[in-house]
Amino acid sequence: MTASLREVAGRRFDAVVIGGGINGAGIARESALAGYATLLVERNDFASGTTSRATRLIHGGLRYLEHGELGLVYESLAERETLVRDAPHLVRPLRMLVPVYDGDRRPPWMMRAGLTLYDALSFRKSLPRHRSMPVSRLAEYEPGLERRGLRAAYTFFDAQVEFPERLVLESVREFTGAGGVALNHVTATSIASPGGVVRAVRLRDGCSADEVEVQTSVVVNAAGPWVDAVLAGSDAERHQKLIGGTKGSHLVAEWPGGPKHAVFAAAKSDGRPFFILPWYRYTLVGTTDLRYDGDPSAARTTPTEVQYLLDEASRLFRAAPLTREAVLYTYSGVRPLPYSPGEREGAITRRHLVVDQVKRGGPSGLLIVIGGKLTTYRSLARIALPHIAKYTTPSGTVRSGGSTPGRVSSGFVAPDDDPLAIYGRRRDEVQAAIAVSPEFAERICPHNPEVLGQVAYAVERECAATLADVLLRRLPCGWSACHALDGAESAARVMGRTFGWDDARVHEEVESYKRELAETLVPLDAI
Numbered sequence: 001m002t003a004s005l006r007e008v009a010g011r012r013f014d015a016v017v018i019g020g021g022i023n024g025a026g027i028a029r030e031s032a033l034a035g036y037a038t039l040l041v042e043r044n045d046f047a048s049g050t051t052s053r054a055t056r057l058i059h060g061g062l063r064y065l066e067h068g069e070l071g072l073v074y075e076s077l078a079e080r081e082t083l084v085r086d087a088p089h090l091v092r093p094l095r096m097l098v099p100v101y102d103g104d105r106r107p108p109w110m111m112r113a114g115l116t117l118y119d120a121l122s123f124r125k126s127l128p129r130h131r132s133m134p135v136s137r138l139a140e141y142e143p144g145l146e147r148r149g150l151r152a153a154y155t156f157f158d159a160q161v162e163f164p165e166r167l168v169l170e171s172v173r174e175f176t177g178a179g180g181v182a183l184n185h186v187t188a189t190s191i192a193s194p195g196g197v198v199r200a201v202r203l204r205d206g207c208s209a210d211e212v213e214v215q216t217s218v219v220v221n222a223a224g225p226w227v228d229a230v231l232a233g234s235d236a237e238r239h240q241k242l243i244g245g246t247k248g249s250h251l252v253a254e255w256p257g258g259p260k261h262a263v264f265a266a267a268k269s270d271g272r273p274f275f276i277l278p279w280y281r282y283t284l285v286g287t288t289d290l291r292y293d294g295d296p297s298a299a300r301t302t303p304t305e306v307q308y309l310l311d312e313a314s315r316l317f318r319a320a321p322l323t324r325e326a327v328l329y330t331y332s333g334v335r336p337l338p339y340s341p342g343e344r345e346g347a348i349t350r351r352h353l354v355v356d357q358v359k360r361g362g363p364s365g366l367l368i369v370i371g372g373k374l375t376t377y378r379s380l381a382r383i384a385l386p387h388i389a390k391y392t393t394p395s396g397t398v399r400s401g402g403s404t405p406g407r408v409s410s411g412f413v414a415p416d417d418d419p420l421a422i423y424g425r426r427r428d429e430v431q432a433a434i435a436v437s438p439e440f441a442e443r444i445c446p447h448n449p450e451v452l453g454q455v456a457y458a459v460e461r462e463c464a465a466t467l468a469d470v471l472l473r474r475l476p477c478g479w480s481a482c483h484a485l486d487g488a489e490s491a492a493r494v495m496g497r498t499f500g501w502d503d504a505r506v507h508e509e510v511e512s513y514k515r516e517l518a519e520t521l522v523p524l525d526a527i
Contacts, residue, residue: 005186005205009212013039013181014392016201017220018188018230020046022164023352023372023380024222025171030381031220032180035394039214040172040180041203043187045469047168049296050224051374052473053333053520055250055275055287058083058091058159058375060122062264063273064350065114066106070121072351076375077122083375084126084159089424090167092412093127094160094277096264097142099316100152105271108152115156130156142261144317160262162280162415164374165473166422169462171377178399185465191219191234191366196358198365198391207465217392220384222369225296225334231368242355242370244339245293246348249301249332250286251309252521254481257320258283258313267312272346276313280479281416282328285309289345292334301330303527328481329521338370352380354387365391415476419449422476433457440494445487448477455494467492467513472520483517 017028020042028040042048060077061069083091098115100108115130133141133153161167176182185206192200198219204211223230225245263276277284288305306327314321340348350371357366367387372380413421420427433453434440440453458464458474470491471478478484484491492509495501501509518526 005183005203005208005210005212008039008181008183008203008214010214012215013037014216014395015039015218015220015388016041016188016214016216017222018201019049019222019224019226019369020168020172020182020184021049021051021222021224022047022168022171022374022377023224023369024220025168025175026377026381027220027222027369027384028180028182029171029175029178030378030385031388032175032178032396033399034385035396035398036388036392037395038175038180039216040175040182041186041188041201042182042184043206045184045466045473046172046182046463047165047473049226050333050336051164051168053248053250053299053331054164054374055248055277056161056164056279056284056374057094057275057277058161060118060158060375061350062114062118062156062158063346065117067347067349069349069351070117072349072376073118074121075379076373077118077125079376079379080159081122081125081127082378083161087161087167087170087424088411089413089421090163090170091159091161093157094262095155095157096262097133097145097259098154098156098264099145099150100154100266101268102149102151103268104151104266106266111152111154115154118156127157127159130154142259142263144257144259144319145263146316146318160277160279161374163422163476167374169474170424173462179396182463184463184469188230191231191363193234193363193366196363198363216365218365218367218388220367220369220388222372224336224372227336227368227370240360241339242368243336244291244341244348245296245334245337246345247290247292247299247332247334248287249305249309249330250284251301251306251313251322251330252279252328252479253283253285253322253326254281254328255283255320255322255326258317258322263316265312265316267308268315269308269312274309274312276316280476282481283322285313285322291345296334299332299334300522301332301527306330306524306527324524327524329523330527331521336369336371352376352383354380354384356387356390416449419451419454419475429461430454430457433460442490443487444471444475444477444491445482445484447482447486448480448484450475450477450484452490452494455491456498459495459498464495467495467509468516470495471513472516478517479521483521485514488513
């Protein structure tokens with residue numbers, strides 16, 4: 001699926017896309033399908049940044065309506081419909097309960113009006129329209145919900161992608177299937193633009209430190225909150241920042257007394273909407289929205305954020321409040337929003353933009369992606385394509401993209417019920433990989449259903465290079481309460497057979513996985 005750094009040395013590409021999150025993968029896919037010889041470069045692993053730190057929803061953006069972003073909501077709802085249809089093994093409809101209480105910033109009439117407009121903007125949708133929830137029905141539907149001060153309740157539908165990492169990987173696989181070249185664990189260290197024209201990109205291997213240069217006419221900087229860091233120190237850099245990210249933090253909890261269904265409510269302390277969602281085997285609570293100017297890789301949940309989310313979730317379920325003891329871990333990500341000094345966090349636009357750097361006095365052929373989210377990654381890719389065409393012509397053949405590559409006729413199946421369901425129509429490939437050896441049918445760890453054959457498949461067919469790549473971004477088990485630590489060594493040994501790792505290297509891989517866990521899925525006692 002991937003080429004080595006040496007194989008691309010000295011090659012010429014029509015376009016180089018920097019950043020292997022949902023937006024970069026989507027743009028690279030669209031570019032390759034349009035016939036452009038395209039290289040996708042990711043400094044860590046595909047989907048390892050903001051994509052994996054999201055609230056894991058495919059949504060139209062109900063709250064965007066109050067900021068007048070009707071166009072964005074319409075676009076998002078259309079893309080939501082496409083993903084629900086084309087990727088039912090990863091994206092499933094999710095009914096949200098919206099309670100409205102005394103003192104809420106948005107009274108019942110406003111919420112009802114917003115939901116009505118939301119329905120109108122998605123008039124072609126297959127999901128049901130919003131409904132009022134009578135109090136008598138509410139007691140049965142969500143018995144633990146606090147009813148003191150409750151003025152009204154509504155339900156509406158959005159969608160959930162439990163593991164967006166798989167959505168990214170499917171785009172990457174279709175990209176390489178269309179002739180694209182994908183490199184993870186490779187950093188774009190500089191962009192060469194002599195005479196004010198993009199000519200080349202220098203790349204460094206994250207494991208060996210080898211460096212090569214590739215020629216190109218177009219560079220698409222889709223590095224999310226790292227956009228400015230990619231430009232730093234090059235002749236493409238400009239003094240004005242492009243990204244003014246905000247941090248969103250989440251709690252993952254085992255909360256037996258919590259909600260049985262998804263809840264979308266307004267926080268009492270600041271009026272900001274937040275979610276309580278059934279996710280995987282757990283409950284996901286989030287998100288916050290705070291200015292963040294540091295290294296996005298170092299974003300962590302703060303004690304203040306933890307208390308905010310605990311308090312707001314517990315207010316809705318006073319009979320069985322969410323306690324610190326129930327929280328398994330936290331995670332945080334930085335939204336790549338446009339730099340907007342002085343703007344209130346919640347009011348910063350969530351629209352995606354493709355900025356031509358030549359309009360900022362920079363070199364021609366350099367494109368910058370600002371914003372973007374899981375829901376709209378494919379429409380963003382379509383927007384980016386004419387910008388690429390401005391600076392280069394396709395050197396290859398136009399291909400048909402069809403639907404999402406994993407498309408299957410059956411609907412969503414939880415990984416615990418069928419660990420191969422996440423592969424969509426590629427499940428037969430995985431079954432064949434498992435059948436190679438009796439050992440491959442053994443579970444990675446006793447607490448999760450995934451098997452060792454899936455580890456081998458991730459290495460051979462899904463460009464996994466590290467244990468964290470496999471357990472956190474190819475399989476769900478790294479997000480479980482045990483993080484599959486009991487099977488980490490066994491999984492590393494399976495990988496080691498392909499990569500030629502000795503015992504010391506296997507041990508180091510397990511330790512590296514533990515370090516990544518400690519940095520990303522952070523328990524409360526480490527905050």
